[in-house]
Amino acid sequence: MQETTAQAPARAKIAVRGLTMAYGSFVVMRDLNFDVADKDIFVIMGGSGCGKSTLLRHLIGLQEPASGRVLFDGEDFTATPAAERARFIRRFGVMYQSGALWSSLTLAENIAMPLEEHTDLKAKAIRDLVSYKLALVGLSGYEDHYPAQISGGMNKRAGIARAMALDPDILFLDEPGAGLDPLSARRLDDLILRLRDGLGSTIVVVTHELASIFAIANQSVFLDSATRTQGATGNPADLRDHSDNPAVRLFLRRGGETAVPSNTTP
Amino acid sequence: MIPADVHPPRASWTRDRGRVVLELSGDWQRGAAEPEITGEPTGSAPDAYATAALGDYDSTLPAFLLARIREGNPDKPSLDGLPPDLHGLLELALAVPEEVEARGTPAEVSEIQKLGTVSIRTWSGVRSIVDFTGHSMMSLGRFFTGRAHFRSREFWLIVQQCGAQALPIVSLISFLIGLIMAFVGNVQLANFGASLYVADLVGIAMVREMGVVMTAIIVSGRTGAAFAAHLGSMKANQEIDALRTFGFNPFDFLVLPRMLALVLMMPLLTIYANLIGMLGGMLVGAAVNIPPALYWYETLTVVNLENAFLGVFKSVFFGIVIAMSGCLQGMHAGNSSAAVGQATTRAVVASITTIIILDSAFAVIFTLLDI
Numbered sequence: 358m359q360e361t362t363a364q365a366p367a368r369a370k371i372a373v374r375g376l377t378m379a380y381g382s383f384v385v386m387r388d389l390n391f392d393v394a395d396k397d398i399f400v401i402m403g404g405s406g407c408g409k410s411t412l413l414r415h416l417i418g419l420q421e422p423a424s425g426r427v428l429f430d431g432e433d434f435t436a437t438p439a440a441e442r443a444r445f446i447r448r449f450g451v452m453y454q455s456g457a458l459w460s461s462l463t464l465a466e467n468i469a470m471p472l473e474e475h476t477d478l479k480a481k482a483i484r485d486l487v488s489y490k491l492a493l494v495g496l497s498g499y500e501d502h503y504p505a506q507i508s509g510g511m512n513k514r515a516g517i518a519r520a521m522a523l524d525p526d527i528l529f530l531d532e533p534g535a536g537l538d539p540l541s542a543r544r545l546d547d548l549i550l551r552l553r554d555g556l557g558s559t560i561v562v563v564t565h566e567l568a569s570i571f572a573i574a575n576q577s578v579f580l581d582s583a584t585r586t587q588g589a590t591g592n593p594a595d596l597r598d599h600s601d602n603p604a605v606r607l608f609l610r611r612g613g614e615t616a617v618p619s620n621t622t623p
Numbered sequence: 624m625i626p627a628d629v630h631p632p633r634a635s636w637t638r639d640r641g642r643v644v645l646e647l648s649g650d651w652q653r654g655a656a657e658p659e660i661t662g663e664p665t666g667s668a669p670d671a672y673a674t675a676a677l678g679d680y681d682s683t684l685p686a687f688l689l690a691r692i693r694e695g696n697p698d699k700p701s702l703d704g705l706p707p708d709l710h711g712l713l714e715l716a717l718a719v720p721e722e723v724e725a726r727g728t729p730a731e732v733s734e735i736q737k738l739g740t741v742s743i744r745t746w747s748g749v750r751s752i753v754d755f756t757g758h759s760m761m762s763l764g765r766f767f768t769g770r771a772h773f774r775s776r777e778f779w780l781i782v783q784q785c786g787a788q789a790l791p792i793v794s795l796i797s798f799l800i801g802l803i804m805a806f807v808g809n810v811q812l813a814n815f816g817a818s819l820y821v822a823d824l825v826g827i828a829m830v831r832e833m834g835v836v837m838t839a840i841i842v843s844g845r846t847g848a849a850f851a852a853h854l855g856s857m858k859a860n861q862e863i864d865a866l867r868t869f870g871f872n873p874f875d876f877l878v879l880p881r882m883l884a885l886v887l888m889m890p891l892l893t894i895y896a897n898l899i900g901m902l903g904g905m906l907v908g909a910a911v912n913i914p915p916a917l918y919w920y921e922t923l924t925v926v927n928l929e930n931a932f933l934g935v936f937k938s939v940f941f942g943i944v945i946a947m948s949g950c951l952q953g954m955h956a957g958n959s960s961a962a963v964g965q966a967t968t969r970a971v972v973a974s975i976t977t978i979i980i981l982d983s984a985f986a987v988i989f990t991l992l993d994i
Contacts (some may be wrong), residue, residue: 388786435735460959476653482683489686493715498722505959524653524681544718555708556682 367426369560370395370527376425378411384585385411389425391578391590394560398553398573400593401563403580404608409563410454410579413531416561417449418442429527447475450525450558454532456512458504464491464515465500471522490518493548495541514545521552528552528560534569546572556623567611579605594620630678631655634687636662636669642705645669645691648676651684658687663723672704685712692717755951759882762874766883771875778880786888790895793841797896800833801825801903809911822921823839825904830926834897836982839941842889843974847949850881850908851970854953855963863954873954882946889942890935897934931968933994938986941978948974 369392376389385408393399401409414420416427418434419514426435434445458467468487474477478486491497494514501540504512513536520528530549534542546569564570570577579596581588581604589596589605597609630649636642651658668691688709692700700717702710732740765771809823854877857863866873901922908918949970956966 462959478653478683479657482686484655485690486682489689490681492689492717492719492721493712495719496722497716497719504957505957505962521682548715551708551711555685555712559900576813 361369362423365447369393370397370430371399371561372428372431373416374426374428376412376415376427378408378415378420379423384423386580386587389578389580389599391587393559393576396553396557396559397576398450398549398560398562400570400574400577401561401564401580402577402593403588404582407567407582409565409580413529413561413563417451417529418446422468429507447523448526450520450523450528452513452516452528452530452533454535455509456504456516458512458515458519460504463501463503463553464496464507464518467504467515468519468522471519473606475523486522490521491515494518494550495544496552510541514541515538517545517548522554524556527560530560530562530564531563532563534566538611539603542569543572549573566612567609570609578610581605624910629655632658632684634658634660635661636843637673639671642670643667644671644673645683646673646676646939648678650678651680651687653681653683655683657684668692668697668700670701670703672702674704674706677706680709681803685709685716688713693721717831725743726907742792751833751955753952754830756947758874759878759947759950761828762872762879763882765875766879771879772871772878773880778884781880781884782888784849785842785884789842789845789888789892792845793838793892793896794899796837796841797829797834798898798903800837801900802830802907803903804828804833804900805904805907813911818908819913819917821904821908821911821913821920822918825852826901826922826926827930829900829904830895830931830934832934832982834900835845835938835941836978838889838892838938839945839978842885842942843971843978847883847945847974848967848971850949851953851956851967852963854950855956855966856960858954858956859958859960878946878950881950883942885942885946886939887942889938889945893935893938894931897931929994933985933989938983940981944977944981946972948977950965 361365371393373389373391377387378385378389389412401412403409411420415422415554418439422435426433428434429445429448432445434442436537437445459470462470465484465487468490469483469590472483472486481583486497486592487496487500491500492519496511496514496518499507499511504515513533517530517533517565521531533545533549549562552558562573563571574593576591577593577596578590579588579602580586582615588602589600591600596605600606600609629652630654632649632651633647635646639951649655649658672688688705692713692925702713705713805821805825809818809821812818812824814819854863857877863873863877866876903920904922905915909915913921952966952970952973956962
């Protein structure tokens, strides 16, 4: 498997090569190899505590790998010194697990801040953009609320709106559906699909929610906490039906349940 | 940044058989110029769009369109003629109606209303202080009757943090205070050839006022702030709610050990600060030819137990004030990181202010009692 992934690097939006993640001497995951193609919705899945969020932090440069490389469009991100990473980071939009909105700013100010600092847009254009981004996540009218005044789910959606502020090339979402009611989660899946189609962003999602995995993902990597490396890569529906790794099948079938015929195969 | 073949964004309003058509052209990019709007805006949302000459676009275009649709506020906004991706995005944006009630109304507030708001806020502030003091005293009562329960491990940890770990900063500050007082005092006293009385000056000032007040201010900034920040983030994380639901009284569990730790440590820190301050004075004394032994002897003639006790007596009250204002602000903090910062500021300001006021009150009382 390593042989095949090691080639065909040119087209991949994100390429992960031999990535080993560790906290000190404790190895979280080793030898990860996968590609995320342009306009993919790529899901990082796995059990709780297996290192999904840690992998995300490695992809966006918040943590340094113990070994291995992360490449964006064939350019080595890992080897780039921290001071020159800005040109990569400007293309990222990141939504953190609990929203991580700046609590001293209103929702509108949260989304406007990157626009004010990184673009030359006029105040009115920024206001329009802010209302549009909030409307996309269903939060129209909450412009002047502070993060502490709205619910956790709304914080999360506002976090997505902020991540989209600069129309990022690659959008990273950490557990977007967790803590949302089924309808909002469904709406969010819809939003993710439309964003990919509408804006042409590549989207990397960390999640363990099966409904959402099958609804949005066309590619995925499964992190296996038992072997501490990747269990499989591929389309989730294919993996569920045809993976030769029992851990992957078990995860995608919620334990032992027989597979339900699915209409989610794209 | 912008390639040369980029066309400036344009929008023009036209009418076509009674329908309002918004014609879009050019490239709508963030770096581009402001959109040029031609034709007269009708005030209503467009019924259809013409996008034949539309180039590249990013979010600025749907944001612009959404703002136009919102301005017109139609019952059923039409998205006819938009390319499918824009159509999809705008449909999504319009799917949830604007929460009008959520929009804050910064309505005009009359002066009387403002006065009322301030009064109500002040009154509820006073009430929360009284309420908090009452609960703390009840907690103290439970402690003395042996019914209060907290974990002794945590208590000793707090004692260590607010006592032993404060020694370096208390040493430095009180040494310098003693030194400064001796230095300034000597300049004046030397005029009368009474340099030796520097020892009296420093000794009395340290044990009665400076030692205890400086210690209290240091502890406010160090420990009071830490109490407020710790309890404030505990509240934001619902840790205090978790204590309550396990049947623990947060006052017994959090406020009481902090209050007791400071009541225990403040007198000790004050005595220590007094001694170090005199040491600072002694150093200046040695520099102006007062032998340390003589300096010490002179100090002992004025600093008697009664004098020394006054400062220590006050330190107990200051300890209670610092612990209470720290814990009060922490437990009443809002649920965000900014609110924790505000609570910490308020705790330090409140405790220093109260300490100075209380110290003035003590000065008046001691003078009246002729001590």
